[in-house]
Amino acid sequence: MSEFTRPMEGATEIPPAGFNFENVSRNARLMEAWTNAKEQAEAMRKHHAQHGMDVAPMMAGGGYPNHMPLAKKTGTTIAGIVFKGGVVLGADTRATNGDEVAEKNCRKIHYVADNMYCCGAGTAADTDQTTALVASQLELLRMDLHLPHATSLRMKTAVTRISRLLFRYQGHVSAALILGGVDKAEGAQLYSIHPHGSSMRFAYTAMGSGSLAAISVLESAWEPDMEEADAVTLVQRAITAGIFNDLGSGSNCDICVIKNDGAVDYQRPSLTPNNTAPFRAAITRSSRMDMKPGTTPILDSKFVPHKGATLADVTVTEMEVS
Amino acid sequence: MMSASHSSMVNPMSSNPYGLKEGEVSTGTTILAMPFDGGVMLGADTRTSMGSYATSRSTDKITFLSDHIFCLRSGSAADTQAISDIVKHYLSHLTIETGREPLVKTAAHLMKNIVYSNKDSLSAGVIIAGWDPVEGGQVFNVVQGGSCLKQSFALGGSGSLFIYGLMDSEFKEGMTQDEARALVKKAISHAMARDGSSGGMVRTMTVTAEGNKRDVTPGNELPFGPVF
Numbered sequence: 001m002s003e004f005t006r007p008m009e010g011a012t013e014i015p016p017a018g019f020n021f022e023n024v025s026r027n028a029r030l031m032e033a034w035t036n037a038k039e040q041a042e043a044m045r046k047h048h049a050q051h052g053m054d055v056a057p058m059m060a061g062g063g064y065p066n067h068m069p070l071a072k073k074t075g076t077t078i079a080g081i082v083f084k085g086g087v088v089l090g091a092d093t094r095a096t097n098g099d100e101v102a103e104k105n106c107r108k109i110h111y112v113a114d115n116m117y118c119c120g121a122g123t124a125a126d127t128d129q130t131t132a133l134v135a136s137q138l139e140l141l142r143m144d145l146h147l148p149h150a151t152s153l154r155m156k157t158a159v160t161r162i163s164r165l166l167f168r169y170q171g172h173v174s175a176a177l178i179l180g181g182v183d184k185a186e187g188a189q190l191y192s193i194h195p196h197g198s199s200m201r202f203a204y205t206a207m208g209s210g211s212l213a214a215i216s217v218l219e220s221a222w223e224p225d226m227e228e229a230d231a232v233t234l235v236q237r238a239i240t241a242g243i244f245n246d247l248g249s250g251s252n253c254d255i256c257v258i259k260n261d262g263a264v265d266y267q268r269p270s271l272t273p274n275n276t277a278p279f280r281a282a283i284t285r286s287s288r289m290d291m292k293p294g295t296t297p298i299l300d301s302k303f304v305p306h307k308g309a310t311l312a313d314v315t316v317t318e319m320e321v322s
Numbered sequence: 323m324m325s326a327s328h329s330s331m332v333n334p335m336s337s338n339p340y341g342l343k344e345g346e347v348s349t350g351t352t353i354l355a356m357p358f359d360g361g362v363m364l365g366a367d368t369r370t371s372m373g374s375y376a377t378s379r380s381t382d383k384i385t386f387l388s389d390h391i392f393c394l395r396s397g398s399a400a401d402t403q404a405i406s407d408i409v410k411h412y413l414s415h416l417t418i419e420t421g422r423e424p425l426v427k428t429a430a431h432l433m434k435n436i437v438y439s440n441k442d443s444l445s446a447g448v449i450i451a452g453w454d455p456v457e458g459g460q461v462f463n464v465v466q467g468g469s470c471l472k473q474s475f476a477l478g479g480s481g482s483l484f485i486y487g488l489m490d491s492e493f494k495e496g497m498t499q500d501e502a503r504a505l506v507k508k509a510i511s512h513a514m515a516r517d518g519s520s521g522g523m524v525r526t527m528t529v530t531a532e533g534n535k536r537d538v539t540p541g542n543e544l545p546f547g548p549v550f
Contacts, residue, residue, distance in 0.1 A: 167404050170443070171346065192377075196346050198399035200370070200378050212375075 019129070021172060034064045075248015077210025078108060078119035079238040080180045081222055082203045083231035086188045086259040087180035090235035091119045092210065092243050093269070094250035101250065107268065109256045113138045114150035116158055116181030117256045117264070121208035122174035122195060130175045134161050151262045155181050155189045159199050167197025176207045181258050188260060210242025210249040217241045232257065236271055243273065250274065346372070346398055350519025352481030352510050353383060353394035355451035356493060357459035357474070358502035361530035362451045365506035366394050367481065367514050368522035379522040384536075388413040390529055391429045391452030396479035397445040397466070405436050405446060426452040430462035430470050438468025449476045453529045481513030481520035488512055499528060503537065508545045515547030 041064070048054075075096045080089045091108035094101060110131035112118045116138075120127025138161070142153050158179060166173055177193040192207055193199045204222045206214035217238040226234070232255055242249040255270035350371050355364045366383040369376055385393050385406045391413070395402035409432045413424045430450040437446055450462045463476040475493050477486060488509055497505070507524050514520045524544060528535040 163400075163403070167400055171400075194346075194372075194377075194400065196398065196400035198403050200381065200399075202378070 019169060019173060021169075024172070038064045075210070075246065076108060076121035076208030077206070077214050077239050077242025077246060077249040078121050078178050078208050079206040079211075079214045079218065079235055079242075080119065080178045080190045080202075080204070081218065081226070081231055081235055082188050082190050083226040083228060085228050086182055086257060087190055088228075088231045088235045089117055089119050089178065089180045089256045089258070090239040090270075091254050092239055092249040093252040093254060094243075094248070095124055096248055104251045105269070107254070109254050109266070109268075111135060112158055112179065113142070113153050113181070114264070115153060115183060115258065115262045116155060116179060117258060117266075118180070119178040119207070121176040126173045126175045127177065130162065130165065130173060130177070134158060134165070137161055149184070149262070151182055151184045154183045154185050155179070155191070156183075156185070159191050159193065162193050163197045163199045165197075166193065166195060171196040178205060178207055180256075182260055182262060188258075206238060206242075208242070208249070210239075210246035213241040213245040214238040228257065228259075232270075240271065240273060346400065350481075350517075351383060351396040351479030352485070352513035352517060352520040353396055353449055353478040354482070354485075354489075354506055354509055355394060355449045355461045355476045356497075356502060356506065357451075357461055358497045358499055360459070360499065361453050361528060362459035362461060363499070363502040363506050364392055364394055364449075364451050364527040364529070365510050366525050367510055367520040368525060369520055370399060371519050376521070381522075382525060384525055384527045386410065387429050387450070387452070388417060388424055390423060390454065390531075390534070391426055391450065392527055392529065392534075393429075393433065394449040394451070394478060396447040396449075401444045401446045402448060405433065405444070406448070408436060409433050423454060425454045425456055426450065426460045426462065427457070427472075430464060430472075433462075433464045434468055434470035437464050437466075441466075441468050447478050449478050451476070451529070453531060455531070459529070479520065481510075481517035484516040485509045485513045499530075503528065504545070507539055511544040511546040514544070515549045 075094070076092060078089075078091045080087060089109055093103075093105045093108065095103035095106040106124070108120055108127075110118045110120055110127070112131055112135050118131050120131060138153060138158060141157070145152075147153055158181075162177065162179070166175060174195050175193075176195055179191045179193060180189070182188045190202050190205060191199055192202060192205050203224070204218045206218060215238075218234065221234055221237070235255060236253055239253040243251070243253065251274050252269035253271035253273070255265075255267040257265040257267075259265070350369065351367060353364075353366045355362060357363075364384050368379060368381045368383070370378040370381040383395050385395055385403075387393050387406065387410050393406050393409070395406065409429060412432050413429055416424050416428065429452065433448055433450055437444060437448070445466070446464075447466050448464045450464060451460070453459045461473055461476045463471045463473050463478065465471065465478075474495070475489060477489060489505075492505055492509075503526055506526055510520075510524045514522075514524075521541070523541055524539040526537045526539075528537070
C-alpha cells in the first residue's frame with residue numbers, strides 16, 4: 001500500500017475530490033420556496049387591497065428575486081486552424097458577467113501539455129478547472145510512461161480524457177473547448193469538444209457566442225497547407241470579427257501557434273484593436289481646466305473643536321521576543 | 323402492439339423528438355443500412371446540429387466497432403459517441419479472448435443492453451450493420467427505448483420518415499453492390515432534400531468479406547435535390 005492512500009493522522013475528514021454539485025439541488029429547493037413565498041405574498045397583497053387596507057408598504061411579490069445568482073459565463077470568440085507547419089489557436093480576452101464586462105484582458109488559451117493548448121468558452125471557472133485537471137493527468141501520464149519527447153504524448157489521449165470527464169457530468173460542466181496541438185502519431189490536429197462530451201476533429205473551427213462571425217471568415221478564406229504568417233493573419237481576422245460583431249466578445253486577440261516540431265509561440269496579446277491609450281493621449285484639455293491652487297478665494301474660515309473629545313491614554317509596551 | 327420506444331421524455335411528434343437537453347449537440351440525421359449479395363451497405367448524411375445551427379457539415383456518422391462491424395449514430399452526439407466507444411472496447415476484448423471475429427448480433431446485443439439499461443438518461447438511436455462468416459451481412463436497429471430489431475433494411479434519424487415509402491418500393495433482396503450503393507445514395511439524397519436537420523454530403527461504407535470501402539459524394543453531386 002502506498003503511503004498516499006492512508007488517511008493523514010489526526011485528519012477527521014478528507015474533502016471529496018472533483019466537482020461538487022450540492023448546490024444544484026439546493027438551488028432548486030430554494031427557487032421552489034421563493035416561488036411559493038412570492039405567491040403567498042401576492043395573495044396577501046390582493047386580500048389587503050380588496051378590504052381597502054393600505055398596500056403601499058407591501059412590495060409586489062414580497063421582494064423575492066426572480067432567479068438564482070448566475071455563474072460567470074465568458075461570451076467568447078475562440079477559433080483554431082490547421083496549417084502546413086502546425087496549428088494556430090486564437091481567442092478574444094473579454095469575460096462578462098451578464099451585461100457587464102468583468103475582465104478586459106483574461107486568458108482563454110490554456111496550457112494542457114507542452115505540445116497541446118486549449119481554447120475555452122462557457123463558464124470561466126469550468127474551462128479553467130477542466131483544462132487544469134487534464135493538464136495534471138497528462139503530466140503524470142507522461143512521467144509514468146517515461147515519454148522521451150513532448151510530442152510522444154497523444155492528442156487522442158487528451159480528447160478522450162476531456163470528453164469522458166464532460167460526459168460524466170452530463171453537460172453540467174459548461175466547458176466548450178477547442179483543443180489544438182501536434183503529436184508523433186498523427187501530426188497537427190484540431191478538435192472541438194462540447195459540454196455534453198461529444199468531440200469532433202476539424203481542419204478549422206470556431207466556438208463560443210462569436211463563433212458565427214469567426215466561422216464566416218474561416219469558411220471564406222481557409223485553404224489546405226497555408227503558410228504560418230497567412231494562418232496567423234486568418235485566425236486574427238476570425239477573432240477580430242467576433243470582437244467587433246459579438247457583444248459577448250471584445251478587447252484583445254491572443255494567438256498560440258504550435259508547430260510540427262512541438263515549438264510553441266504564445267502571443268499575448270497578439271492584437272490590441274481596442275487600445276484607448278493613444279486616443280486619450282491625443283485629447284488636449286483646455287487651459288481653463290487646469291486651475292492653480294488658490295484660484296477659488298477663501299472668504300472666511302472658522303475652527304470648531306470636537307466636543308468632549310479626549311485622546312486615549314496609550315502606554316506602549318515592548319513586545320516580548322525572547 | 324408493442325411500442326418500440328418507452329422512454330417518457332421521448333415524443334416523436336414534438337419539435338424535439340430525441341428529448342435532447344438544452345444546448346446538446348445532436349445528429350439530426352438520416353442513416354440507412356441494407357444487406358446486399360455478399361455484404362452490407364451503410365449510408366449517412368454528414369450534418370451535425372445544435373438547435374438551428376449546423377456545428378459540423380462533414381461529420382462521419384459511420385463509426386467503427388470492429389473490423390467488419392460498424393454502427394450508424396443518431397440522437398445525441400455525446401451519448402452515441404460514449405456508448406459506441408464502450409461497445410468497441412467490449413468487442414476488442416472479445417476478439418482477443420475468442421481469437422475470432424465477433425458476430426454482428428453480439429455487437430447489436432451489447433449495444434441494446436447499454437441503451438436499454440440507461441434508457442432514462444440516453445437519447446440514442448443506433449443501427450448496427452456488418453458482416454460475419456456465420457450469418458453473412460446483417461442489419462440490426464437499436465431504437466430509443468432499447469429494443470433490438472433485426473431488419474431486412476434499417477432506417478434511422480429524423481430524415482428517415484421521408485424515405486420509408488421510397489425504400490419499401492425500391493428495396494429488393496439480393497441486390498448487387500453497385501445497385502445497393504446507388505439506392506442508398508438516392509434515398510439519403512431524398513431525405514436530405516426534405517429534412518432540415520439532415521444535409522451536407524452522403525457518406526457510404528461497403529462491408530464485405532474481402533474488406534471495407536468508403537465513399538463520399540459531395541452535396542453538389544447528389545442524385546437528387548435540393549427541392550425548391
